[in-house]
Amino acid sequence: MEHFIIAGPCVIESEQIVLNIAEKLKNLSDKFSIKIIFKASFDKANRTSIDSYRGVEINEGLRILSKVKELTNLAVTTDIHEPAQAEIIKDTVDVIQIPALLCRQTNLLLAAAKTGKIVNIKKGQFMAPWDMKYAVEKVKFSGNDNVWLTERGSSFGYNNLVVDFRGMLIMKELGVPVIYDATHSMQLPGGAKSSLGTPQYAPFLAKAAASIGIDGLFFETHMNPKEALSDASNMISIGTFEKILPQILEHWYISKKYETYL
Structure with missing residues (x-):
């Protein structure tokens, strides 16, 4: 399968912010010849605090996402x-x-499966990788074989996530594409009004995931992460993303060259 990246802001803050980020990602997709899927949420229904920004209503969100596709x-x-x-x-x-x-x-x-679209299921922080087979089976039960799984870390202690790289390889054995979410796995969830994070480590773990032949990578990106209204503490900037992208592609190349050893 062709390698790909999912990237974009956590949540739709405004049309202009979304379009600015999407334009940058399009330029990087063309520059490095890598498929990028633009991601932004119209609503973040699982925010830590009732006061947290959630996004825009669904129809406005879809209008903006349609504009991203058009432009x-x-x-x-x-x-x-x-x-x-x-x-x-x-x-x-x-x-x-x-x-x-x-x-x-x-x-x-x-419901997602019945649309016929690709269904990307993020592995729960509480789930063993081998138990994700049941989520895959639920989608395929509806006649939809287009299933992806995304690793975003597991919770082994209070307010922290740990990434087990064996888990991604175990999920690949289920016969579906597997993605590593490099920025969400940097979260330190809960324990504050909004989740904290350690985004400085995301580039290193992303390269490690590429090195083991993961199909896709997921990055939440923003022009100014510190000003983001959601997930500001674990997002990376577009500038950082551009710097690490060629390194990631090199690691993917190496993983493909030696894939017979996996």
Whole structure:
């Protein structure tokens, strides 16, 4: 499978911010000949605090994502939190993302599957990698074989996530593309009004994931991460993303060259 990257801001803050980021990502996609899928959420329903910014309403979000596709020709993805949302977004997005905390929700998975779109299921922080086979089976039960799995870290202690690289290889054995979410796995969830994070480590773990032949990588990116209204503490800047992208491609090249050893 062709390697690819999912990137974009955590949440839609404004049309202009989204289009600025999408334009930068389109330029990088062309410059480095790598497929980039643009990601932004119209709603973040699982924020830590009731006061946290959640996004825009669904129709406005879809209008902005449609504009991204029109102006950049990038594929787009967004997440859903309720089964009814799958039908609403299916004509706009190319990939439907299932949030990690909802990866076991049968009705949500079935609704996403029935759209015929690619369904990208984020592995729950509480899930063993081999148990994700049941989420994959739920999507395939509806006749949709287009399933991806995304690793975003596991919670082994209070307010922290740990990435087990064996887990990504175990999920690849399920016969579906596997993605490593380099920025969300840098979160230090809870323990504060908004999640904290250590984004300085994201580039290193992303290169490590590319080195073991992971199919895709996921980065939340922003022009000014510190000013972002959601996930500011674990996002990386577009500038940082541009600097590490050629290094990631080199690691992917090496992994493909020696894939017979995996």
